[in-house]
Amino acid sequence: MQGDTGVVVIGAGMGGLAAALGLAAKGVRVTVVEAGDLPGGKARGVPTPGGLADTGPTVLTMRHVLDAIFAECGTRTEDELTLIPLPRLARHFWPDGAMLDLFTDFDANVEAIEAAFGAKEAAAFRRFDKVTRGMWEAFNEPVIAAPKPSLGRIIAATLARPKLWPALRPGLSMLDLLNAHFNDPRLVQLFGRYATYVGGRPAQTPAVLSLIWQAEVQGVWAIAEGMHGVAAALARVAERMGVQFHYNSRAKRIVRKEGRVTAVEIENGTSIPCSGCVFNGDPGALRDGLLGDAARASMEDTKRPEPSLSAWVWAFGAKPRGVELAHHNVFFTADPELEFGPIGVGRMPEEPTLYICAQDREMGTELPEWERFEIIMNGPAGHQPFPQEESQCRARTFPILESMGLTFEPEPEGPALTTPALLSRRFPGSQGAIYGGSPEGTLATFQRPLARTDLKGLYLAGGGTHPGAGVPMALTSGRHAAQALTSDRISAAK
Incomplete structure (x- = not known):
């Protein structure tokens, strides 16, 4: 067994964090390399006058998955986070x-x-x-x-x-x-x-x-620390267990020698020896050769799926007026065809349905002067930026909400908007999709990549792999990757 060189996890999203914790709990030495400056992947927080607002997933379901991860590491969810049942x-x-x-x-x-x-x-x-x-x-x-x-x-x-x-x-x-x-x-x-x-x-x-x-x-929980706080808590526990994190460190190549993974090269020229690697990113990045020829070859037998939906996302602080909001809110269009019809041909919805997370509502505390909000308008993946995209998105968001009685003071500025094109740049290989491969089609569930790949020592985690999109699913994928890797290490040692 080549356990003395440890394991490298590429990406500190939910799946990568779960994999790192599962491996560390089994005594494996783990190094996490993350291109960004914080853990979380798509679960990010952006500064607002009211504090960090989520600009990614906002709904936590299937809490038992998170509980099991913390329990395996000798702690409890309630000791690491403040969860409020809704x-x-x-x-x-x-x-x-x-x-x-x-x-x-x-x-x-x-x-x-x-x-x-x-x-x-x-x-x-x-x-x-x-x-x-x-x-x-x-x-x-x-x-x-x-x-x-x-x-x-x-x-x-x-x-x-x-x-x-x-x-x-x-x-x-x-x-x-x-x-x-x-x-x-x-x-x-x-x-x-x-x-x-x-x-x-x-x-x-x-x-x-x-x-x-x-x-x-079966249950939805709000998180006082925000969804990005879940990632921070997982990373904090991982550090306590000896996991080393290297932020602002983009992986350049997964190195293969004698048919198996032996190292991960970083863009700064560093090479980290390892006996295994968990890739927590979009599988499309491997198919596109962004992590080298060995990683690309490992995906040759897997079909590239159509991308899932993307989104335009506003994350901001403001003072709302009019409608009494809950924590989670949906403002429906009168005609779904004016939403899904344009999306189906790669365009921004003409009359979208808008989801709003009012992050400070129903938390059992007094509302602050400046509340934090996330507004999601679904859109197509693969979208390229076009002139006046922000103004069009604004015109299809805030006037619609105002017509239904809701206004914000002030309305957010351009930097508060995340676009499909920005998501595509931030998450290579994703085409801007925020849920991995599309769930559309009878066999889509059975076509997602599994934890093991054809390259010995390379494993996958994240929303682009089985069992799919969503925080509990991504966490589950990380657990699957950790289980597969440790099982293979034990088999190799016999």
Whole structure:
């Protein structure tokens, strides 16, 4: 076993941090190299008058994944972070004045839907919730939690639930499933929004991904330190366990000798010897040869997926006026086709749906004078910057919100905007996609790269690998990478 040279993790995003912690907990010497100046990857914070505002993921679900990582390292989530359970999942607004809160409590949801949309739609919700709960129970263990999706276990789980079969027909989209349950198009919009949580469009995303609703209804937590604070806490624990971090250090090449990884070269000329490497970046960077020929060859047998959605993201501090916001808020367009139609042909939405995280709301503390906000407008990946992009994005964000009763004083300036093109530059190989490969298509779930690659000693972690996008999924991918690497080291030592 070549354990004396340790392991290098490239990238201090959620997947890389989870991999580093999993390896350190097994006694492996770990070095993390990160191109940026802080850990977190897409989970970044930007300065505002009210403090750091998130400009990346904002929703923490499946807390048990985070709990397990900290527990393996001899600590507890509550000792490292301040998590606040949110009984209200989100507040939803429509241009016609309708508003709906959804909760973690099933009966509260039935009551809220009946009050807003009538008894028939409440009954439809009951049926939809039951179907998606069955999907979650059938697919969680054999797909989401497993290092490799197990087709046999999936078949066994679905055969045991014949009532699920109509919802699992090949080619059935999330939009098809929702239209079969709900009559009110606003509820179709709402639950179809979960496709965008993994970077897809409702009409093209497989119906089975409606199970995302169950991941959220099981619990959502706000984080006093922000989502970027989760990355900071993971890195802090890793340092306590002896993991070495090198920031502002971009990896240049993964070195292969005698058929396996032996070192990682940094752009400053440093070479770090290692017996293994975990790459926490978009797999597209390896396919494009950005980490050298050996890493590129390791991906030759994997298909390059279509990229998921990207986004224009505002992160800023301001004083809101008008609408009473919750922590998580969605302002829907009146016509989804004016959002997803342009996105499908690579353009900015004409009339977008806008997600707003009001980071200081529902935290159990008095609201500050300057609140922190993140506004996300979904868009296509692969987008190139164009003249007046900022002004167009502003015109399709703040006037729409003002028409629905919400204003900000002051409105953010240009530096507060992250664009798809900026994301593409910041995360090489991603094409600006923020959820890895697209979830659209029947087999998309089974086509993501797994932790092991064809190059001995090279492993993958992050939202572009199995099990996919989202903070708990990226963390899970890091755990899978650490487990695969330690297992292979043990086998090599025998």
